[in-house]
Amino acid sequence: MNQTDRKDAINPFGKLNFLVVDDFENFRLSMRQMLRSCGADKIELVAHATPAIQYCTYNHVDVVLCDYNLGEGKNGQHILEELRHKKLLSRSSLFLMVTAETSKEMVMGAREYQPDAYLTKPLNRAMLEKRLGALVQQRGALLPITREMDRENYPEAISQCLQLLPKQPRYKTWLMKTLGELYFIVGDLSHALKVYDEVLAQRELSWARLGRCKVLLGNRNFDDSVEGLKALIAKHPDYMEAYDLLAEGLEKQGKAVQAQQILEKAAEHSPNALLRQKHLALLASTNQDIDTASQAWRQTVTLGTYSIHDNSDHYLSLAQSLSDLSEGHPEAEGAEHAAEALNVLSKMEKRFADDDSIGLKSRIVQCRVHAGQGNQKSAEKLLGDLRAELETLEDIPADLGLDYAKTLFRLGHDEDAKSLLSDLAARYGDNPETLQKIENLLDEPVGFRQKIEARGYNRDGIKAFESGDLDGAVEAFNRALAIVPDHAALNLNLIQVLLRKYDQAPDDHSLLTTCQECLRRLEGLPEQHRQHRRYSALARKLKGLTA
Amino acid sequence: MTDHNIDFSMVLASAVHDMKNSLGMLLNTLDELRTEHEESLSGSSKFNMLQYEAERMHNDLVQLLGIYRLGENNLSAHIDEHFVPDFLSEHMARHVPLLDGLGIDYAIEADDINGFFDDDLLTGVLNNTINNAIRYTKTRIRLTAREQDGYLVLGVEDDGTGYPESMQHTGTLSFKSLDFNSGSTSLGLFFASSVAKLHTEGDRTGSITLHNGGKYGGGVFEIWLP
Known part of the structure; x- marks a missing residue:
């Protein structure tokens, strides 16, 4: 084999900082051994997510080799999301996911952040050297582009892409993909479309078809976009991003029920993407399908445990949906939903104790839950406390006010609710979304059934x-x-x-x-x-x- | 009370999944052992046998899972553009410890071309075919890549006695052609053929061919991708 020319070249690994994340000590040590024999020198080993993220906060890392399955707690995808989201890892650094899976879609299916490459176990030294060598070489070649992306200087990144295209035919796919995305980011949809059309003219590739449909959606050409995505899914029933985009397209066409069905199908294939579950929950709420909404919020909350996307709103929305389900259902099932709602709220108060308004938000829902179960007395007592607390607030924020009005309606204080809503409408007169919510509540101040x-x-x-x-x-x-x-x-x-x-x-x-x-x-x-x-x-x- | 609504294929699939991951650990450990005890193990036929058989099982399980997903209609080819020489040398690298251990020569003769294929699926096919070639070759194997009649042709050749008459064919295999009575079920060939079929471009479809000859005069496996 041609090992000799590698040895003659300057050692490409020597200057790079490596971080290895794996919960098995044996794996960590053998990975270090392999990296060293490839010529790497600066190698840090950690077992779990917390030290990994901490290390990246204070040190520059060029290559992260992260095992997907890290036992209890955060997995590799959580780490990737957190590092990229908090910008602790630059675009010019490589994140390589090490997995035992031969099919990426099977475990992942997350749409926001993807690793630069997957390395499939079992790994040996020869494979690692080949694969890593190719990736490091690619990183070097594309550095003029990724560096500008890190600086958010997208026009310069675009011009670097255009310069490299004729020079680096080996990385054509990466360059065309990135070029399409960059044009989309800067809002130059016509050039983005041209990139995808150029790729598709040569070959029907699913990423280019998806990109083209995304541009069509951006151009408000909903019909063509939806049609293209439906065809794409028919051909690739495991292409999750196409489902997400199709749901968006159908929603923009005003077909919220169909959009929900598409997301339900996607969630069935790949249930572990938090943002998809959240999207499904919001759609189902719009469609008054509170059973599905509750289930999707429940998933969103569970998936949030270790995720950077975790948010108190997910807990609150879950409790609100459960409260809706429990209302007027005083039998066993209603009581069960009510109990779960209260449980979710108490978890929320503990988990987001730093948020000053969290107790208030929680009690507004609690009040409705009690009223829905016929505990008028506890409900009124809670409401009394709430009133006193809310009076100390100068301006009630829209979402809080809307939820409070809903509670007032449910407890029969219709006039108070209406005056609060008209007050809100005056303050949020320039916010059509809030006005819409106010109108809906005034029109239908009753339970979802x-x-x-x-x-x-x-x-x-x-x-x-x-x-x-x-x-x-x-x-x-x-x-x-x-x-x-x-x-x-x-x-x-x-x-x-x-x-x-x-x-x-x-x-x-x-x-x-x-x-x-x-x-x-x-x-x-x-x-x-x-x-x-x-x-x-x-x-x-x-x-x-x-x- | 017993639940009679067990989805047995689902149970099988998750068990296979588990076994596959265990074998992955086993293979890793074997690689480490080989590195740590290079002198005493390099020529050990028992150790080579251990690694070969573990590799073979691992491949079978990967294929089994692929075929399961195929049956669930949950497998499609995610075709992308790849630089073929890199792809082939990365896959050869996986087998280097065993090849060295067995004293088999290996070479890659690939044109500097980009090809369109699903790398995950082709990984399964190549691993299995290389593993198979290791079993039947005498002294050497080679991987080839060329463009012919608008197809990308990836080949695995050896200098063994070649495929028996009954196995040589061109085109695609059906599930019925799996013969569970003979020693070899041709599971690998069925998988390779299915993967080839998932690769389409316009009205052209991929296929596999098996014949004897080639540069080394042994078995020649080829997968033709449009």
């Missing part, structure tokens, strides 16, 4: 109206309004049907009286409300008829 019921009647009413069955429509809308009397769109729907009936029977003035009752319920409708234009149009029409 009632929400689903009311929405069902609303759909029935619309269907009846469209097929010309006006009486059926009136009956359905009335049923819905019995559950959510202040729902703006519903009241306006009913008015519209009644006016159509009035067209056919102009002598029946009781129809107009009912219309006026509906309108009165919406008197306080703020101008920025989505239904406001429809409201004023119908009000004008009614005025003309009753004048």
Whole structure:
């Protein structure tokens, strides 16, 4: 073999700092032995995540060789995420994941950070030298680019990529991939598209197809993007990133239910990606599928144990979902959800004790849980404390205020809830997302089961109206309004049907009286409300008829 | 009460997974032993046998898992561009301790070309084929790579007696061709053939060929990738 030319060349490992992370001492020692015989000199050995991260905080490391499975606690992927997330490891340094798996997707499936390479066990010296040699050589060749990426000087990184492309055909894939990503980062979507199209013109490669669909999504070309991703998944049912992107595309098309189904499928294939579970939980909540949402939040919380992405919001959302599930379910199942909710909240308070507002957030939900289980007394007592505590706050933040209003509604303090929400609406007038949440809560200040019921009647009413069955429509809308009397769109729907009936029977003035009752319920409708234009149009029409 | 709804193939797969990882540890330890006791072990046929058989089992289990995923419709080729000479020499490196121990010569004759393939899947195929060649060769093996008729052709050649008449063929193997009665189940060939089939480009599909001859006059395994 041509070992001789390597020995003649300058030792490529000698100047580099290595960090070996493995929980087995034997592996650590044998890895050091192998690295040394390859010419490495500066080698640090650690057994677990904490010392690994600590070492990278205070020392520059060029190559991390990290075992994926480190026993109890954080695994290799957690370390990679933490190092890259906290920028403790520069782009120009290599993170190599050592694993016993022959298929990367099987264990990983995480979408945010990927190692520079996987080294598959069993490893021997000859393999390590070959593989590592090639990777270190590649690192050196690409250094002009990764260095600029570390400095976040993306335009310069792009121009370095373009310069290296004709010179380094061996790294063409890396260069084209990186070039596409860089163009995307700087927002130059048309050049990003060109990169992917150029690759695809030569060969159908899944990463390029994914990149192209990502650009299409960025260009708001949702239909083509979704179609491309569906085809990609049909061909590669184990390509998790394609599922994530497809769910995003479907969501932007307004197809939240389909998006949820796609993520459920992805989570089934690869359940260990925290951000995917979180995305699924949020989607399922939007779809009022609280069972799925709870399950996904539960997973998000569990996966957060060792993850850099762990957040108190995950605990809170899980408790909120469980509280929703427990409401109006005083039997065993409801009690079980209620108990779990309280348990999650107490864990949250312990884990995030540094956060000043954590106790407040927790008690707002606790209060609802007690009320939902018919413990009115404990609920009211908690609410009393809450009121006192909230009064000391100058401005209640939006999310806290919204959740507090929800609790007020649930305990029957509707007027307090409404005044709090109108206060919030005034303060967050320039934030459409918050306004939307306020409107939704005002429209439907009830539990999710009632929400689903009311929405069902609303759909029935619309269907009846469209097929010309006006009486059926009136009956359905009335049923819905019995559950959510202040729902703006519903009241306006009913008015519209009644006016159509009035067209056919102009002598029946009781129809107009009912219309006026509906309108009165919406008197306080703020101008920025989505239904406001429809409201004023119908009000004008009614005025003309009753004048 | 017993649960009769056991998904037996799932149980098998996780057991195989576990065994495969254990063998990985075993192989690592064997490599270390060889390094530590180089003088006394370098020519030991028993030690070589130990390493060869462990390697063989490891390969079989990797393939078994691959075939399991294939059956679950959960295996697809993630084709990427790779520099072929690097790829081949990395795989030869895995077998170097055993090759040296057995006194088998080895060489790589690859054009400086980039190829499109799934490196994980090809790793399984190459390891198995090289391991097989080690078993049947007399004195040497070589890995080859060339481009022919728009295909990337990776080959493993040896100077043994070659494949028996009944095994020589061209194209793809079906699951039915596995013969569990004869000593060799051809599991490796079935896996290689399945991996080849997962590689497609336009309307062209990969395939494997087995024949005798080549530069060394022994068995020649080739995988053709579009």
